Amino acid sequence: MxxxxxxxxxxxxxxxxxxxxxxxxxxxxxxxxMGLSATDEKCLDLAIRAEGPLTAGRIAELSGLSTGAVTGVIDRLERAGYVRRVRDPHDRRKVLVEVTPAEFVKFGHLFEKAQASLVEVLSHFDEAELQVIERYLQLQVETFRKRVIDT
Amino acid sequence: MxxxxxxxxxxxxxxxxxxxxxxxxxxxxxxxxMGLSATDEKCLDLAIRAEGPLTAGRIAELSGLSTGAVTGVIDRLERAGYVRRVRDPHDRRKVLVEVTPAEFVKFGHLFEKAQASLVEVLSHFDEAELQVIERYLQLQVETFRKRVIDT
DNA sequence: GGAATTGTCTTAGCGGCTAAGATGTTCGGC
DNA sequence: GCCGAACATCTTAGCCGCTAAGACAATTCC
Incomplete structure (x- = not known):
């Protein structure tokens, strides 16, 4: 360097x-x-951040849990109302985990506060500076992802 | 905003x-x-980042674990050689948890790689830009800490 | 159509966590 | 100094989630 x-x-x-x-x-x-364990919340976050609905097996892969553990995770998330099990119509062995957005309204304040913090931080910078920061964050996330994958 | x-x-x-x-x-x-559970590593990180040696009870407070659980955590960390139990000479009820730095040499590559990633990211910015980023990180950590405390 | 494969669920066993109480140490009032 | 209260840690019982292995159901490939 x-x-x-x-x-x-x-x-x-x-x-x-x-x-x-x-x-x-x-x-x-x-x-x-949210009344969840860290594991459950982590899996829920995976399901939220995914493009479409994830299968149970895919959640096991992404989270590093066994398929048996994921069954339990989905049971608890479903009981709490955060997700729904839907049999994949194209392959009825698969279980699609569908997030139910309505359930998150209750915790809106959590995310609003987090976002307010972010806004507060960003408000200390002008437009040019924000561009530098964004470039930094972009690079950081990208590099960090590679780092995590081969650790 | x-x-x-x-x-x-x-x-x-x-x-x-x-x-x-x-x-x-x-x-x-x-x-x-490192052959540790996430919980154990979290507690070890607390001990490393603290000013002086922490007591078992303080680790319980900071980690949110029960004192009984912390006993187990320290047992495992001690068995693995990462820390040492030292009776506080001024108050012999207390157990000071002393980190043994020598043990981390083995995992130097992990931190070196992480640091290399950081250097790689930062190398894309000139001095003025780095100052903006540092200001951002400072603010972000500070604000985030407040947010975490009252969540 | 039957065998192998795939995806999820079930079960047994293990290990960490909590809560409550035991043990050892210090402090305060007398 | 002595005794009881307060404190710090450890021990134990019981619970719950995780892994691994196998059961069950649906699909795919010959």
């Missing part, structure tokens, strides 16, 4: 580490407030 | 969300490679 002083890197490393720890804490707390 | 278009906020929200999911995955994988 060229003109970067070691202390700069050290500071950035510290931010990363701190941010990671906070993320995990936040994740735990959100799950708690 | 003033001059910010909705799509910009939407994109930033997406980065946050994606970054969170990746962080949790990374955390899980690092723990796995």
């Amino acid at each position: 060229f003109g970067m002083e070691p202390e700069v890197l050290e500071r950035f490393t510290w931010y990363m580490r701190e941010h990671s720890a906070l993320t995990i804490m936040f994740h735990t707390k959100v799950a708690e407030q | 003033f001059g910010m278009e909705p799509e910009v906020l939407e994109r930033f929200t997406w980065y946050m969300r994606e970054h969170s999911a990746l962080t949790i995955m990374f955390h899980t994988k690092v723990a796995e490679q």
Whole structure:
């Protein structure tokens, strides 16, 4: 690395580490407030962020859980009303997990607050600076994804 | 929020969300490679990031675990060589958890790779841009911490 | 049509977590 | 100094989620 002083890197490393720890804490707390375990919330997040509905098996792959565990996860999520099991009409062995958006209205305040925090942070920057930050976040997510995959 | 278009906020929200999911995955994988559960690794991280050595009770508070669970966590961390139990000489009821840095040499490659990723990302920005990013990270961590505390 | 494959669910067994109580240490009033 | 209350950690019982292995149902390939 060229003109970067070691202390700069050290500071950035510290931010990363701190941010990671906070993320995990936040994740735990959100799950708690939704009446879910961290595992269940993680699987629900996968289902929400996916393009279409996921199958049970795909959730097992993505989450790293066994298929048996995923059965339990979906049971609990379904009982709590967050998702619905739908048999895939094209392959009736498969179980599609459909997220029921209505159920999230209850927790709107959680996400609103999180978004308000984001807005508050971003409001300290002008348009040009926001572009730098966005470029950074884009790169960071992309690079981080590669890093996670081969860890 | 003033001059910010909705799509910009939407994109930033997406980065946050994606970054969170990746962080949790990374955390899980690092723990796995170190032969620890996510819980154990989380507690170890607390002990590492703390100023001085933490007591068992303080780890329970910070992690949100019961004291009984923390006993088990420290047992496993101690057996694996990551920490050492030291009776506090000033108050012999307390157990200080001392991190043994030597044990982390084995996993140096994990952190080196993570740091290399960070350097790779940062190398795409000039000095002025890095300052913007650092200001952003600082604010983000600070604001996020407040958000986590009252969630 | 029958065998092999695929996707999910079921079950047994293990291990970590909580809650409650046991043990050992310190502090405060006398 | 002594005794009881408060405190820090450990121990135990019971519960619950996870893994692994196998059961069951639907599909695919010959």
